[in-house]
Amino acid sequence: MTTAGLARPTVMITEQLRDEAARVVEFVGDERIQGVTITTATGKRIDVPAGLAESLDAIVHRMAQGGPITLQTMPELLTTSLAADLLGVSRPTLVKLINDGKLNAIMRGSHRRVRWTELSAFMNAREAERAAAISDLIMADFGDE
Incomplete structure (x- = not known):
């Protein structure tokens, strides 16, 4: 094709x-x-x-x-600016996540690049942590009612 x-x-x-x-x-x-x-x-x-x-x-x-739906392709290697935008954080916060070892990045010349697969896995793990925290809060507030 x-x-x-x-x-x-x-x-x-x-x-x-x-x-x-x-x-x-x-x-x-x-x-x-x-x-x-x-x-x-x-x-x-x-x-x-x-x-x-x-x-x-x-x-x-x-x-x-309702509301808009956008489908787009994503490059395999993301700039730190694009990765930060997708994650919903500032670029300095993303760089801190990389420096702290919480998110993997590779170097391309003097620039950091984040693999889409790495960012996606990080986002999924973060969402799972949020869901667990919310569940814990609900159980703490309402117990087995």
Whole structure:
């Protein structure tokens, strides 16, 4: 498949698409979408792998909530400025995380670069820590009520 074959036009999220997404979310409830089957206009069918289905699950849930959705490619090596923006911290804070050994970076000449996979893992771990802390607070406040 050529790169040109992968290009697709911008998709506008209409009220109809939001309503359709809301129906899917209502149907699945709290369950995560584990599988999706794609059917082309000519009838070809393929089962989507679980990882891609997970991405579609996130997109469908966000569509149902309303608001903009942006999908973009991410370079494998990020500048410290871009990594800080994605993490939601200042560049000096990101550099401190690197210097403290909490986030790995590599040197490219005299510049630090953060691998997208490293930043993504760091963000996921940070989110898991936050969720655990919230759960602990809820249990401390409400116990087994």
